[in-house]
Amino acid sequence: MRVATWNVNSLNARLEPLKEFLETRHPDVVALQETKIEDENFPEKFFKGMGYNCAFKGEKGYNGVAVLSRFEFDAVEKNFDWIENGQKRLIMVVVKGIKIMNAYFPHGKMIGSSYYKFKLDFIKKLGEYLKNYVSNALIITGDFNVAMERKDVYAPDIMQYSIGFSDAERKALKELYNTGFVDLFRMFNEEGKQYTWWDYRANSFKRNAGMRLDYIWATKKLAEKCRSCHIDKEMRSKPKPSDHAPIIADFEI
DNA sequence: ATGGTGGTAAGACCA
Numbered sequence: 001m002r003v004a005t006w007n008v009n010s011l012n013a014r015l016e017p018l019k020e021f022l023e024t025r026h027p028d029v030v031a032l033q034e035t036k037i038e039d040e041n042f043p044e045k046f047f048k049g050m051g052y053n054c055a056f057k058g059e060k061g062y063n064g065v066a067v068l069s070r071f072e073f074d075a076v077e078k079n080f081d082w083i084e085n086g087q088k089r090l091i092m093v094v095v096k097g098i099k100i101m102n103a104y105f106p107h108g109k110m111i112g113s114s115y116y117k118f119k120l121d122f123i124k125k126l127g128e129y130l131k132n133y134v135s136n137a138l139i140i141t142g143d144f145n146v147a148m149e150r151k152d153v154y155a156p157d158i159m160q161y162s163i164g165f166s167d168a169e170r171k172a173l174k175e176l177y178n179t180g181f182v183d184l185f186r187m188f189n190e191e192g193k194q195y196t197w198w199d200y201r202a203n204s205f206k207r208n209a210g211m212r213l214d215y216i217w218a219t220k221k222l223a224e225k226c227r228s229c230h231i232d233k234e235m236r237s238k239p240k241p242s243d244h245a246p247i248i249a250d251f252e253i
Numbered sequence: 254a255t256g257g258t259g260g261t262a263a264g265a266c267c268a
Contacts, residue, residue, distance in 0.1 A: 009268080010260055034268085036261070061261050062268095107268060145268095199268090200258040209254095243259075243268080 001096065001253040002027045005216055006235075007104070007143040007197075007244035011035040011058075011066070014242055015043065021235060022050055025248060028070045029095055031102035033143045035064035042066070055093050063088045065102050065142070071095040083125040085118065090126070096253060098222065099133055101126075103142040108163045116163070119145070120172050127176035134180035134219050141216040143197075143244065146173045148183070151192030152212035164211055182223035184216045184249045185231065196231055197244045205236060216249045225251045 004027040008014040011032065022030070030052075035042075037058045044054045047068055055076045058064030065088060067073075073093050080090040089104045103126065108119035123146075130140060146169045150156035159165040177183070185194070195210025204210060216229060229249040236245040 013260060034260095061266090109267085202254060202257050204257095207254095240259095 001029070001251045002248060003029045003031075003100070003139065003141070003216060003251065004232075004246050004248045005031040005033075005102070005141040005143075005214055006246035007033040007214060007242060009034050009036075009242040009244065011037050011043070011064070013240070015046070017235060017238060017240065017242070019050070020238075021232075021246060022052070022068075025232065025246075027068075027248065029100065030068040031100065031141045032066045032068070033064075033102070033104035034062075035066050036061055037064055055091060057088045057091045059088045063104060065089060065091045065104050067091060067093045067100065067102050069093065069095050080129075083122055083129065089122075098137045098139060098253075101130065101138070101140045101142075103140060103144065105143060105145040107145050108169070111161070111163060111166050120168055123169075123172040123176055127172075127179055130176070131179050136219065137222045138219045139216060139222065140181065141214075141247075143214050144173060145213055146170060147211045147213060148173060148177075152195070154193070154195070154207075154209045154211070159211075164213065177217065180219055181217040182220055182226075184218055184223060184226050184229035185212075185247060187223065187226060188229050194231060195245075196247060198236065200243050214244055214247055216247050218249075222251070225253055227252055 052068040056066035109115035196214035198210040
């Protein structure tokens with residue numbers, strides 16, 4: 001079973017690259033973030049035609065999450081208003097007996113801002129919710145908007161004072177992680193300078209000035225069945241890319 | 254590299 005995640009930065013703008021991704025990578029389940037599309041306009045038939053069932057929750061212009069799956073959904077849960085405060089950031093599905101939480105964490109804007117406090121609160125509440133399920137087969141994936149370690153950012157000494165790598169954000173994410181997850185990418189690759197996001201500006205991709213903000217985490221027993229996990233950097237190098245690269249994980253399931 | 258680019262939507266806002 002192949003699971004992927006990708007912040008597409010607008011589904012409409014990324015339909016062609018996403019089509020190519022599905023046709024060449026053959027994922028079974030794909031978690032998408034920043035779809036920026038309301039449910040009535042979601043191109044469900046387009047994906048159905050490619051063999052994917054769709055679960056989605058979106059809004060116009062901002063946020064929005066979706067899951068594409070070759071397997072039937074055993075369940076779809078969208079009611080996380082107490083965590084996301086009306087923003088469309090969380091959708092959870094069950095496929096093949098595995099719970100998959102697809103999350104688009106808040107950006108936080110500026111350290112100390114109300115957006116920042118909302119981000120920290122979001123991570124805390126999400127952790128409290130997922131704690132109930134960590135003894136089972138559970139995946140949390142998506143754009144977490146926080147880099148975990150110094151080697152996950154291109155300039156750690158400077159960036160510890162900027163959004164996405166501040167102490168409080170890293171601490172909050174570490175607490176969520178320590179409830180019982182394994183970072184699948186780090187199971188196979190301990191090297192630094194392995195990023196999932198590069199700013200569109202300032203030639204960041206060519207300079208590899210990026211951050212590792214996107215993850216696929218699995219609970220421990222499920223992680224033991226993971227055979228590979230890599231960042232699909234090629235999708236970031238193509239024309240009209242998202243600013244994020246997909247991540248792909250393969251399970252012996 | 255404190256400026257840059259890109260998406261949405263029609264002037265800013267968000268990332």
